[in-house]
Amino acid sequence: MRWWELTWPEFEKVDKTVALLPTGIVEAHGPHLPLGTDALMATYIAEEAAKRTNVLLLPTVWYGNTYVLDKFPGTISISNETLYMLYRDIFREVARNGIRYLIVINGHGGNADALNMAAKDVAKETNLVIIIINWWIDLAKEARKKVLETPEGHAALIYSCGRPLYGCEFH
Structure with missing residues (x-):
């Protein structure tokens, strides 16, 4: 259920036990992937x-x-500093709106410090429980192993059927 699509009367009536927050970055991911890859991956996982x-x-x-x-x-x-304040303010607002558990689906390693600091600070001052999932570590052990075995590592081309993956058919 998309928070931003609800009216405020609808929001008042929904179950506020758990909410999901995807987060990423707009950054280069090799010449073959979109700049929004980290955010897109986190968004997909959170939407599903x-x-x-x-x-x-x-x-x-x-x-x-x-x-x-x-x-x-x-x-x-x-x-x-800006990222920390952004997360801190979002977490506070989520708590103010009555959410009990916030699960953050993080798609970018560079966000981890700001996320952890903001979560710790907001947890001290509210009743919000914040769970941070770095999807590529916590959910994708096999995929991470394949990526890390490539010479380029981050956003490397994955070869399958003798050529880059984007040139292969998916089944």
Whole structure:
């Protein structure tokens, strides 16, 4: 159930036990993947989870922090301080709106410090329980193993049927 599509009277009536927050970044992912890959992956996982469990889905936080890939065109990196304050304020608002458990589906490693700090601070001052899932670590062990075995690692081309994956058919 998409939080932003509800009217406020509808929102008053929904189950506020659990909400999901996808987060990522807009950054370079090689020449073959979209700049929004991290946010898109987190959004997909959160949308599927929300559909299957009928919990509230918050809008994706598309911005994050990187200190490595900001050299590439199209990357948008915000400071860790700004990111921390953004997460902190979102978490506070989620708590103020009566959510009991917030599950953050994080799609970018550079967000982890700000997420953890904001979660710790907001948990001290509210009753909100915040669970942070770094999907590529917590949910995708086999996929991570395949990616890390490639020489390029992050966003590397995956070869299958003798050529880059985007040149192969999916079955």
